[in-house]
Amino acid sequence: MFDIAIGIAAWGLITGVAMGNSGLPLPLMVMMSLLVFAGSAQLAVLPLMASGAPVWVVWATALCVNLRFMIFSAQWRPYVAAYPLRVRLAWAYFTADLNFVMFMRRFPQPEPAPEQAPYFWGGVATNWLAWQVPSLLGIFLAETVPVHWGFGFAGTLALLAVALSLLNDKATGIAGAVAGCAAVAAYALPFKLNIVVAIAAAVAIALLIDHSTPRPAQPLDDAT
């Protein structure tokens, strides 16, 4: 998680700059950064809020951009179902994309274990700080941060490295390639729905691969 933090920080900074340059009141942007805590949804709704779009359009947009989290939450369920609601609410609030990915990589078996909670809370604390501090800096220093240098790409590289670390056989390789290509092909869809399309396509192809892998040949009963 500390390795990835530099990528998260770069992304937090450019998201903060986008908020600072949006023309919306700075106190509202600070509140948004601290409370909403969902970078891609924030970036999607900023232009809508700035242009005075109806509130329901803003919310519907954020809901669509967040659809991938619903898919993730189905995966979370066996790990967290036993916790009280208070803990599950906090878990839901703090779990960003990379926390989910790192946790599932570390604990592939869908069953609770005592070492999971410290792993999770350490990870989300790192992620929250690595995101919020640069995000707030970006809001207040929006004019002076040289975004055109392209350092926001560090966030993309962090995700790329984590994605590569998940490639370990033919099925994951093909599923990853399909997801990437589907996301590019469906990019024109509104509300970042291309990501949901890409997840669906990758899951479908991976299931096909899993189920069509030839089983080892069974010895024939030879009665002779």
Add this chain to the structure above:
Amino acid sequence: MGALEGVVTVLGLTALTVLTRGFFFLTRREVPIPQWLRQGLRYAPLAALMAVVLPEIVMTQGKLIAHWQDARIFAALAAGAYFAWRRSILGTILMGMAVLLPLKLGLGW
């Protein structure tokens, strides 16, 4: 957008963050998810990452980039090669940026 409307909008967005991220585990009621789908969803983290990453590398303003003089492609290739060699996430990020920044700032790619 008035101050009150802004605050209400942001509070609603906050609720959406919690509700979507906890959609299937905030209620105790058993949510029936078929076994095959459960199995397929193991690929969701990888798929979501690739879906975010690839457009960031090969697209500009919603279009595929049309020429090879783009710093991001070389940065991503160098980063990928470094990861294959060392399997270090931090090193991969630094390698990619070490290729990106000179190309972008020096050559204007």
